[in-house]
Amino acid sequence: QVQLQESGPGLVKPSGTLSLTCAVSGGSLSSSHWFNWVRQPPGKGLEWIGEIYHGGSTNYNPSLKSRVTMSVDKSKNQFSLKLSSVTAADTAVYYCARDSAGIVRGYFDYWGQGTLVTVSS
Amino acid sequence: DIQMTQSPSTLSASVGDRVTITCRASQGISGWLAWYQQKPGKAPKLLIYKASTLESGVPSRFSGSGSGTDLTLTISSLQPDDFATYYCQQYNSYPWTFGQGTKVEIK
Numbered sequence: 001q002v003q004l005q006e007s008g009p010g011l012v013k014p015s016g017t018l019s020l021t022c023a024v025s026g027g028s029l030s031s032s033h034w035f036n037w038v039r040q041p042p043g044k045g046l047e048w049i050g051e052i053y054h055g056g057s058t059n060y061n062p063s064l065k066s067r068v069t070m071s072v073d074k075s076k077n078q079f080s081l082k083l084s085s086v087t088a089a090d091t092a093v094y095y096c097a098r099d100s101a102g103i104v105r106g107y108f109d110y111w112g113q114g115t116l117v118t119v120s121s
Numbered sequence: 122d123i124q125m126t127q128s129p130s131t132l133s134a135s136v137g138d139r140v141t142i143t144c145r146a147s148q149g150i151s152g153w154l155a156w157y158q159q160k161p162g163k164a165p166k167l168l169i170y171k172a173s174t175l176e177s178g179v180p181s182r183f184s185g186s187g188s189g190t191d192l193t194l195t196i197s198s199l200q201p202d203d204f205a206t207y208y209c210q211q212y213n214s215y216p217w218t219f220g221q222g223t224k225v226e227i228k
Contacts, residue, residue: 046165046208046219061216062122095164106212107155109176111164 002027004096004112012090012119018083022096022112029077030054034099036108037070037081039092047092051099052079086119093117123147123211127220133228140196142223144209149189153213156185156194159222160205168207169194199225 008020022035029035037049050060052070060068069082083090093116097108124147134140144154152172157165167176169185172192182197196203204227209220 045221046210048217048219059215063216097164100170104153104171104212106153106217107167107170107210108157108165109167111166114164 002098002110004098004110006094006096006112006115008115008117010116010118012086012117013121014087014119016086016119018081018086018090018094018117018119020081020094020096020115020117021078022080023076023078024098025077027098029072029074029079032101034105035072035079036097036099038095038097038108038111040095040114041089041092049081049083049094088119091117091119122216123150123214123218125209125211125218125220127207127209127223129223130221131224131226133226134199135228136199136201138199138228140199140203140225142194142207142209142225144187144192144194144220146190146192146211146213150211150213152188152192153211154185154187154192155210155212156183157208157210158203158205159208165208196225 003025005023012018034051036051052058067084072079093114095114096112098110099105126145128143154172156169159165173185184195187193206222206224
């Protein structure tokens with residue numbers, strides 16, 4: 001059973017950088033899946049942030065692309081998200097999620113439990 | 122970006138009711154649509170992908186249909202465990218986008 005677990009600071013100062021890590025267990029990061037970040041502001045809907053493949057290829061949401069960096073650490077079977085120049089609008093629950101593998105992919109079959117990140121001074 | 126619009130935003134229903142939620146895409150998505158269920162404080166759970174394919178382990182009372190720009194999620198007989206918020210998501214083209222959600226409440 002694949003499990004994903006987010007970790008990182010729950011409080012980030014405005015203009016700072018949000019940094020989160022997602023540890024993958026029960027499966028390999030080096031499989032044929034892409035791994036994603038999705039966020040959800042309190043009481044609002046879901047927003048896809050971007051995805052990364054084990055080889056380092058990435059796709060980012062254009063609305064966040066200038067501030068997002070994703071990376072993988074295959075030795076630790078985990079991947080990471082950095083979001084720079086944060087504001088209160090970046091306050092959200094951040095989820096990591098595994099993409100479905102296959103010829104057509106893009107939906108998420110496994111999710112982490114989510115971690116709340118608050119941007120405040 | 123492809124905009125996904127769900128209706129209704131909130132739905133009040135009783136146990137045993139047949140419930141239908143609609144998701145309209147701003148352009149054709151060739152059936153590349155997923156549906157998720159989310160309960161308070163929990164991560165979304167995949168219900169359906171490719172518009173109508175039921176994810177393993179999901180009860181058969183859930184079904185998806187539609188094509189082009191108008192797709193639907195139907196719960197044939199609402200159960201107590203089904204009161205939750207439901208989201209559609211297109212994966213036809215980047216960036217992947219979600220509908221705003223439909224909250225299914227107890228009537």
